[in-house]
Amino acid sequence: MTLAISTDRLRGSGPWSSVGPLTPEDREETSRCLAVGLSNKEISGHIDRNESVICRxxxxxxxxxxYRAHAAERRAEEDVAAQKRGNWTATRPCMGEFCPDCG
Structure with a gap:
């Protein structure tokens, strides 16, 4: 099985060349790159994002x-909707420093 990985997006001039949320296309490319075993650093080069964004x-x-692109996109949409409603903690109860397991 051969997967096509887009190489038409060139790495930008800085580590944060693309800003804003990941797009559905970014998530799909991430999924394809994971399927062929690329590292986070290699994936970040393909979609022109910082490696930490990919890691998270x-x-x-x-x-x-x-990792599945469609599930990741759905979760991102749910998070945006929760933020707009003002109940972010309802969808993500573990909030770092406020959580004894994380903070």
Whole structure:
């Protein structure tokens, strides 16, 4: 099985060349790159994002083995909706310093 990985997006001039939320296309490209075993650094070059953005995206959406673009996009949309409603903690009860397990 051969997966096509887009190489038409060139790395920008800085580590944060693309700003704003990840797009559905970014998530799909991340998923394809994971499927062929690329590292977070290699993925970040493909979608022109900082490596830490990729690391967090993968971690919050099931890890390298379970990451699925459509599920990640759905979760991102739910998070945006929760933020707009003002109940962010309802969708993400673990809030770092406020959580004894994390803080």
């Amino acid at each position: 995206e993968i971690a919050r959406n099931g890890g390298r083995e379970r």
